[in-house]
Amino acid sequence: MKEEALLELLKALAKGDEDAFKQFYEFTHQRIFNYLFRLAGNRQTAEDLMIDTYTEIWKSAGKFSNRSKVLTWSIGIARNLAMNEFRRGKSQECDLDDEPACNPDQFDDCSTAQRSQLLEAALGCLPVKHREVLDLVFLQEMSYEDISRIIDVPVNTVKTRVFYAKAKLSTIFSNMGLEKYELI
Amino acid sequence: MNSYEGNGDAMKHLIPLYINGQLTDVQKKEFEEALAGSAELKKELEAWEELGKTYERIAKELPQPSKYAYARIAAQKADKIEQPRRVSFFERFMPSPSFSFVVVAAQLLIIIALGAYIAAQRSEFRTLSAPSIAAGQPIKVNVVFNNNASIQEINALLMQVRGRISEGPAISGLYVIGLESKGDINDALSSLRKSGIVVMAERTY
Numbered sequence: 001m002k003e004e005a006l007l008e009l010l011k012a013l014a015k016g017d018e019d020a021f022k023q024f025y026e027f028t029h030q031r032i033f034n035y036l037f038r039l040a041g042n043r044q045t046a047e048d049l050m051i052d053t054y055t056e057i058w059k060s061a062g063k064f065s066n067r068s069k070v071l072t073w074s075i076g077i078a079r080n081l082a083m084n085e086f087r088r089g090k091s092q093e094c095d096l097d098d099e100p101a102c103n104p105d106q107f108d109d110c111s112t113a114q115r116s117q118l119l120e121a122a123l124g125c126l127p128v129k130h131r132e133v134l135d136l137v138f139l140q141e142m143s144y145e146d147i148s149r150i151i152d153v154p155v156n157t158v159k160t161r162v163f164y165a166k167a168k169l170s171t172i173f174s175n176m177g178l179e180k181y182e183l184i
Numbered sequence: 185m186n187s188y189e190g191n192g193d194a195m196k197h198l199i200p201l202y203i204n205g206q207l208t209d210v211q212k213k214e215f216e217e218a219l220a221g222s223a224e225l226k227k228e229l230e231a232w233e234e235l236g237k238t239y240e241r242i243a244k245e246l247p248q249p250s251k252y253a254y255a256r257i258a259a260q261k262a263d264k265i266e267q268p269r270r271v272s273f274f275e276r277f278m279p280s281p282s283f284s285f286v287v288v289a290a291q292l293l294i295i296i297a298l299g300a301y302i303a304a305q306r307s308e309f310r311t312l313s314a315p316s317i318a319a320g321q322p323i324k325v326n327v328v329f330n331n332n333a334s335i336q337e338i339n340a341l342l343m344q345v346r347g348r349i350s351e352g353p354a355i356s357g358l359y360v361i362g363l364e365s366k367g368d369i370n371d372a373l374s375s376l377r378k379s380g381i382v383v384m385a386e387r388t389y
Contacts, residue, residue, distance in 0.1 A: 025254055033249045047249045054257045119238040138239035141204040144197075159197050166235070 014061035130165035322362030324388040333381035
């Protein structure tokens, strides 16, 4: 859905229009859920957070200042709620700097493993804060400016994290004993 | 020198945005011109495209939220039901800051009670100290009574030697007795030592 249309829906739901809110949900929920699922790692937590996100969107729609895109603003709300929840619960689901343990044995036969599967496994080994930016670039198809607003860091930091993540993937491949599959 | 070599980092940073379609028309044109003239940039693009394809596969495998999700949102929004928040163990038992004040107050009470108990334990003997000092300049004598000396026996002995307890008992059981007259000191000491209820009697200097 185009940005202008989303903005109109947001303005309407800010005035208490329930139908507009439902339409807004229909057009945006999968993307917000995808973002939260990649962050939280499980469906139930992602859904709980998504529900809180839309409740907050309903309450805060009137405060949208149009300085960012509607979806950027919405995902920003989702992220803040997720981070608060993880900090409160000291969940293991999202420690931004944690590197998940990687098991090099998960690919017994490297020669037959799909390269894409290897990449996906390597992505799972990235620290959350680096995987998050790649998710926002490729899954959410966002610009660096949008990402910087969501995660509240400068644009250059976003670029650094994106390229660090790619370099880290090569290192992870190497640690897995998969040098021949090394990313360029 | 092609534009990539002269502007390598800038072009490199455009690669992910070229793949996800976030470049403006002007940026896209500039990038494609650089791409045409640089084998290195093409190679980097291939690596990023591979990552992009992996994400396409990931996107297809992402789950959907439940069909009841919107109903939960509507209910929570209208405050019809309270959504159970996952509450940590700590939060469950410490709902407000005032709880910490209660804890501090309880600790203070415990400390005061312990202090009172310890003070009471030190008072092994009923003190026989006089409420006021003896008149004049009494001679003082250090005395330790037998453990089994009764109060009546001690009072009788004090009357006999015309003395009053001015200090004690200390933890060691030592009393300081003030005698009314200097002249009686040796008699008093003798009487004390021979009383049968005194372990030690010596003049205090």
